[in-house]
Structure formats: C-alpha cells, structure tokens
Amino acid sequence: MVQSPDYLLVAAFERLDEERVFALVERGLDAGLSSSDVLDQAREGFERVGGLYQAGAYFLADLLMAAHIFKGVLHRLMDHAPAETTPGLSPVVFGTVQGDIHEIGKNLTIAFMRFSGLEVIDLGQDVSPQRFVEAVVSSGARVVCLSGLMTSCYGPMRRTVAALGKAGVRTTTTVLIGGLVSETVRRHVGADFWSTDCLQGVELCRELVCSPREDAVPETSWRSG
Ligand code: B12
CATH class of the missing domain: 3.40.50.280 (Cobalamin-binding domain)
Structure with missing residues (x-):
C-alpha cells in the first residue's frame, strides 16, 4: 500500500524518528506543501506522542524528545519561509x-x-x-x-x-x-x-x-x- 507523505510524517513523529521527520519535512516542502500544512502534521505527531505519554506507553523523556523534534521542524520551516507578519496589526x-x-x-x-x-x-x-x-x-x-x-x-x-x-x-x-x-x-x-x-x-x-x-x-x- 502506498502511504501519503502526510501520514508518513505523523507516523515518523510518533516513533520519534528525528532524521526521518526532517527528511519528510524537506520532501513535503519540495513537493509544494505550505509551512502551515507541514506544521499541522508535526502537531498531529506531537499530539500522538502526548497521547502515548498519557496512556503510559511513553516516558517524560519521550515527550521532551518530541518537543526537541518539534523545535527542529519549526527552525526548518522558518528557514524555508520566514513567517511574514500582516502589516498594521497590533502585536x-x-x-x-x-x-x-x-x-x-x-x-x-x-x-x-x-x-x-x-x-x-x-x-x-x-x-x-x-x-x-x-x-x-x-x-x-x-x-x-x-x-x-x-x-x-x-x-x-x-x-x-x-x-x-x-x-x-x-x-x-x-x-x-x-x-x-x-x-x-x-x-x-x-x-x-x-x-x-x-x-x-x-x-x-x-x-x-x-x-x-x-x-x-x-x-x-x-x-x-
Ligand atoms: C513536559 C512537562 C514538564 C517539563 C516541561 C518542559 C518544558 N520545557 O516545557 C518539565 C520536566 C520541565 C516539567 C517540570 C515540572 N512539572 Co510538568 N509537566 C509536563 C507534562 C508532562 C506535559 C506538559 C506539556 O508540555 N504538554 C504538551 C503541550 C503541547 O500541551 P499544553 O502545555 O497543555 O499546551 C496545549 C494547550 O494547553 C495550549 N496552550 C498552552 N498554553 C496556552 C496559552 C494560550 C493563550 C492558548 C490559547 C493556548 C495554550 O496549546 C497547546 C496545544 O493545544 C505535564 C502533564 C501533562 N500531561 O500535561 C506536566 C505537569 C504540567 N507538570 C506538573 C508539575 C507539578 C511539574 C513540576 C512542579 C514538577 C516538579 N515537582 O518539579 C515542575 C514545574 C517546575 C516549574 N516551576 O514550572 C504537573 C502540574 C500539576 C498541577 N495540577 O499543578 C503536571 C500536570 C503533571 C502532573 N500530572 O502532575 N514538566
């Protein structure tokens, strides 16, 4: 069965496979996905890790690893397309x-x-x-x-x-x-x-x-x- 890149990124995140997550982020961006789409997938992966932690299947160290991977994804997305603020809006x-x-x-x-x-x-x-x-x-x-x-x-x-x-x-x-x-x-x-x-x-x-x-x-x- 061929799996969509979205699912692959979420699944790699869930497994805390840092290298694979970053590779899939690159692949997604190269394929034309927006930063928000990629971020959303990373969030879903992060939430799955949170769920596994709450269910007792993952330890605190795993949750902290997920936070580390998430930060890495954010840096990559910022490098790819720095977030542009809408002019004139209050911070x-x-x-x-x-x-x-x-x-x-x-x-x-x-x-x-x-x-x-x-x-x-x-x-x-x-x-x-x-x-x-x-x-x-x-x-x-x-x-x-x-x-x-x-x-x-x-x-x-x-x-x-x-x-x-x-x-x-x-x-x-x-x-x-x-x-x-x-x-x-x-x-x-x-x-x-x-x-x-x-x-x-x-x-x-x-x-x-x-x-x-x-x-x-x-x-x-x-x-x-
Ligand atoms: C990770 C974690 C830590 C890490 C934090 C790492 C870090 N850099 O942030 C470490 C290990 C350092 C830590 C320390 C402590 N922790 Co802690 N920690 C957690 C844990 C396991 C997960 C929190 C988390 O990051 N969740 C994932 C994120 C994504 O979820 P979230 O924070 O809820 O955010 C979501 C929303 O709430 C929302 N959100 C968050 N903020 C905001 C703000 C706005 C404006 C909006 C709109 C949305 C929003 O956005 C997110 C996505 O939707 C929780 C337990 C749990 N399952 O929640 C305990 C927990 C929060 N910790 C707890 C405690 C007690 C502590 C310590 C005091 C432990 C100790 N004895 O030393 C210390 C705190 C020291 C201190 N002075 O702050 C308790 C709090 C209990 C209570 N009811 O008061 C919890 C609930 C664990 C427990 N069940 O006892 N902790």
Whole structure:
C-alpha cells in the first residue's frame, strides 16, 4: 500500500524518528506543501506522542524528545519561509506566567500564530506581572496571552491581570489564558477568554487584533459567564 507523505510524517513523529521527520519535512516542502500544512502534521505527531505519554506507553523523556523534534521542524520551516507578519496589526504579548517553566504549549501556539501572520512578542517562561506590563506599554499590544500549566499559576495569572489594571492598560487589552485553565479559572483571574486549544487561540487572537477593544467579543468567541 502506498502511504501519503502526510501520514508518513505523523507516523515518523510518533516513533520519534528525528532524521526521518526532517527528511519528510524537506520532501513535503519540495513537493509544494505550505509551512502551515507541514506544521499541522508535526502537531498531529506531537499530539500522538502526548497521547502515548498519557496512556503510559511513553516516558517524560519521550515527550521532551518530541518537543526537541518539534523545535527542529519549526527552525526548518522558518528557514524555508520566514513567517511574514500582516502589516498594521497590533502585536500579541505572550508568556508563561511567573513560577511556571512549562513552555511547549506556549511555543506551539506562538508558532501557529506567527505562521498565521501575527506578530508575537514572546516573553518566555516564568514571566513576572511587571514584565508583561512593560511589554504591553512599550509595544502598544492589545492582546495578552498567558500560559500556565499548574494550579499554582492561577495566583500569578490573577496578579498579572491586576498589574495591567494598575498600569492603566487593562481597558485597552484583551487577556486570553491557556494551558491548565477553565471558565472557573478565567473568572478567578479576571481574564477575558480561555482556551486549551492552540488553534482556537490563534483564531481568536486574529479576530481580536483585527477588531477594536470595544468590540472584543468576536463572533467565534467562546467566552462565557
Ligand atoms: C513536559 C512537562 C514538564 C517539563 C516541561 C518542559 C518544558 N520545557 O516545557 C518539565 C520536566 C520541565 C516539567 C517540570 C515540572 N512539572 Co510538568 N509537566 C509536563 C507534562 C508532562 C506535559 C506538559 C506539556 O508540555 N504538554 C504538551 C503541550 C503541547 O500541551 P499544553 O502545555 O497543555 O499546551 C496545549 C494547550 O494547553 C495550549 N496552550 C498552552 N498554553 C496556552 C496559552 C494560550 C493563550 C492558548 C490559547 C493556548 C495554550 O496549546 C497547546 C496545544 O493545544 C505535564 C502533564 C501533562 N500531561 O500535561 C506536566 C505537569 C504540567 N507538570 C506538573 C508539575 C507539578 C511539574 C513540576 C512542579 C514538577 C516538579 N515537582 O518539579 C515542575 C514545574 C517546575 C516549574 N516551576 O514550572 C504537573 C502540574 C500539576 C498541577 N495540577 O499543578 C503536571 C500536570 C503533571 C502532573 N500530572 O502532575 N514538566
């Protein structure tokens, strides 16, 4: 049976076969696939690894290897076609909140944002509320994304939202939280939106940067409460 290159890339990723993944990325790009298509396949492969980890079939080291391969794919895609930002759009400030060093989900979401034309200011991990404020003030960003993978992140998320308020920029920014979050968490921290899915987050951010703060409830919004 002849298998499509898409399936091959996902399967190679699932097996954590780094060399084969990179070779298939090259093959896909040479065959005319877009960076987003390749990224999507890499994401599917990554998710399969995550599923195997959750099922106990893979260890933490395997998950970290998957993150390493994913980073390699991103570098390759950036070299192939540097992500072009859509001119005139406000940047998105993004970071993992204070006390948290988990970055895989953040990096994945940022990669999709950049490939969809958004300019993202990546503040990294363990980002203090003050650094978020400084980045928003200096860039004029209207959207702030906070990632947090631990329950201990809810305090720092709340403090970040409060700091934006204290600095007088809360009314001009929309705050989206992601990671280990829910509607209850959103209400607790005072954010505008929450999501546990990077593509949903990208879609929302695109709508937000294209619309003024006053209309900050896009049609595809899943804000509730
Ligand atoms: C990998 C991992 C690590 C790695 C992180 C490596 C790295 N560079 O990021 C290492 C080994 C360093 C680590 C450390 C720790 N970890 Co850890 N870790 C994980 C693990 C296994 C996977 C997380 C992950 O990357 N998933 C894959 C990504 C793709 O998924 P994701 O992050 O959820 O992101 C998706 C979405 O949430 C979304 N997303 C993420 N952020 C955002 C933001 C926005 C705005 C949007 C729209 C979307 C979005 O996009 C992604 C795709 O859709 C989880 C368990 C799990 N199964 O989730 C534990 C887990 C998160 N870790 C946990 C803990 C406790 C720790 C440690 C405290 C352990 C310790 N005792 O030292 C330390 C934390 C130290 C610290 N100060 O941060 C706990 C948290 C428990 C809790 N409820 O609070 C978990 C849940 C494990 C567990 N079951 O106990 N960890």
